[in-house]
Amino acid sequence: MSGEKIKAIYGTRDILPVEADIWRKIVTAVSKTADEYNYGFIHTPIFEATELFSRGIGEASDVVTKEMYTFRDQGDRSLTLRPEGTASVVRSYIEHSMGSRQGLVKVWYAGPMFRQERPQAGRFRQFYQFGFEAIGSLDPSIDAEIIAANYNIMESLGIDDKKLYVNSIGMPEERKSHKKAFSDFIKPILDEFCVDCKKRFMTNPLRMFDCKREECIALLKDAPVMFDYLSAENRKHFDTVCEFLNHAGISYELDKKMVRGLDYYTRTAWEIKCDKLGSQDAISGGGRYDLLVEQLGGKPTPGIGFAAGIERVMLAMPEKEPEGSRKNFGFFIVVRDSRYKKDAFGLVMKIRKLGLPADMDYLGRSLKAQMKQADKSGFCYSIILAEDEMARGKAVLRNMVDSRQFEIELNGLLKVKNAIQLGEMIGRK
RNA sequence: GUGGAUGUAGCUCAGUUUGGUUAGAGCGCUAGGUUGUGGCCCUGGAGGCCGUGGGUUCGAGUCCCAUCAUCCACCCCA
Structure with a gap:
């Protein structure tokens, strides 16, 4: 009767002391970098009003439509376990009028996130992220700083097989004109794509760039990319970011086909990938979200940030020396x-x-x-x-x-x- | 949500093809060899509803069905 073993929920897991030790090292290294860059730590609640995420991340995004842990509390309010950190930080920024106390707000966070996806290597339903956010500046130098922070953290953790990809995904108007050009390019050859790509074409055309099939990749070789539709202003912004990165000695690669999953991203976007991770190779991703603060009820304020998956960072880290002789x-x-x-x-x-x-x-x-x-x-x-x-x-x-x-x-x-x-x-x- | 694989000791796995007494190994745990001392070596011991339920059979870890769980990949994302 009472012998039934209760196990951890599908997609969740225990982090036992041996692993927790590495975990702590990672967070310590992140904390150190945050200090060096003058980012203050912020704790936000693990659950929030569902609306925060549906409005922030995008009503139609996969995360919102099928991956959130949503429930009702005793007051019949719809609450959701946070699927990511940025929306909460921005909510907090607005709620505490942080913008009026200082021009630029720089904070970082670390903690569990929740998404109801099918678990696999490097992906869990409760997973841990740390992230940096800088809210209040549209200056390219802050883009460079936060990318540098992201990159330096991975460096300080000894992750060697990493690559930094950067791109600019523009603003809504630019995206609109690119989307039209993209559609015009695809329509005549749509039949030649795989089923998934056809589906993507209907829902989120740019995602077609993520397809792994050789045939689809070849068909997209000359497809118009967002990068070429940037306004002069945004193009200049991006070029300046690159100049700053060059100046700081950070090596990166321009990936004009890079797409972001969450709707709030604008302009500068980047990703750090590790090629020894297999399928889930993105250990970190970030970008600008210049419309998000306004979207969540604040004054128009530009912002930028990134998040990194701690489990994936752990997979990417070099094998630690076998313990034993260590005293x-x-x-x-x-x-x-x-x-x-x-x-x-x-x-x-x-x-x-x-x-x-x-x-x-x-x-x-x-x-x-x-x-x-x-x-x-x-x-x-x-x-x-x-x-x-x-x-x-x-x-x-x-x-x-x-x-x-x-x-x-x-x-x-x-x-x-x-x-x-x-x-x-x-x-x- | 879709596809594939796998469930045997705390862990990693053998045994399943060709059903046959008390189900094995290595590591780990534990007691000793050493009457006062860890690591190496040797000997003993504990520890298994063979994922769960049903079926076939004289007999099932092994064959069949169902179910649950886990892993990998797709989708998507960190």
């Missing part, structure tokens, strides 16, 4: 006889109070097992409480790296006031 400063207390357990406990507490890691056996295991555990704990010292030494008020300090060991004064150890004294006591012998 951290810390102490594992071992007792030769159970009557010393209280002494061990007191010692552990004492060392922790000094601000240092310490642990002991809580399973009443044999000496051999305790030593094994000491080894696995990754601490570089064990302290063994043994009969002969204890009788003389001493304990055995064993170096778990080079196996040298010697006696130390147990009383002295308990009287140590800080980590430096402890270090000296250990170092003296």
Whole structure:
């Protein structure tokens, strides 16, 4: 009856300590870059009014039409688990009138996002993203800064097989005239495309550029691209962004066929891909959203940002060195006889109070097992409480790296006031 | 939502083709070899509703059907 195992929901997963360690390293690196670039951290709620996303991301987008976790609360309000971070940040920006307090608002976030898609490699229903947003400037220099931040984070995480692609997808009017030219180009040859592309042509024609079939790619070789329909002004904006990137020594590639999935994107768009990831190779993507603030009820304000998928970043990161030989400063207390357990406990507490890691056996295991555990704990010292030494008020300090060991004064150890004294006591012998 | 693959020990998997006593290996866990000490080696031990339900059969991990779950790919996205 009660034996049914409850498992994590399809598309969600536990991040166990070994993995969480890498996770923490990533967020620490992101946080460091954010500090360097002067972006402040922002927490927004994990669920929001459904309307925020339908209005922000686009009523017709895939994310909104079929991928959101939407539910009603006790007040019969329609709420949605956030599928992405930008809409919430912009909502917060408007709600707190951040724009009137400072000209340019630079923030970053990290946390879980939710999309009801079919899971596969590098894709989950609850997944984690971090992202940067800069709201309030249309100057090309901010484009370059935030792209640089994005790129530098990936660099600092040691991701080598990455490529930065940039493009400009213009503004609605430009897109309109391009769309017409594109349709005129496709219509006569539409029959030659695959079924998916035909479907795309009806719903979101530019998506045809994403098709992986050789035949479709060949047919699109000379198709008009948005980039060639940019206004002089926007073209200049993009060129200036590129100049800034060149100046900063950031290598990128112009990808005129790059398309964005979310409706709010305008002008500058970019993507970082990692070719060893397989099908889901985009680890990070971003762009301008110059109409979004207004769309969500704020004053017309340009914005720009990016988001990166932490799971994908993890897949792209180089294999970490096998743990084993790695030892951290810390102490594992071992007792030769159970009557010393209280002494061990007191010692552990004492060392922790000094601000240092310490642990002991809580399973009443044999000496051999305790030593094994000491080894696995990754601490570089064990302290063994043994009969002969204890009788003389001493304990055995064993170096778990080079196996040298010697006696130390147990009383002295308990009287140590800080980590430096402890270090000296250990170092003296 | 569509297509393909896979479910056997905590983990990675063998065994399924050709049904036949108590279902295996490596790693991990645990106790010992070492009467005072981890890593290497050796020996023992624990740990399995063979995903679930039904069917065929004297007999099913193995064959058939259903179902659930997971993975990969498409779609889309980070």
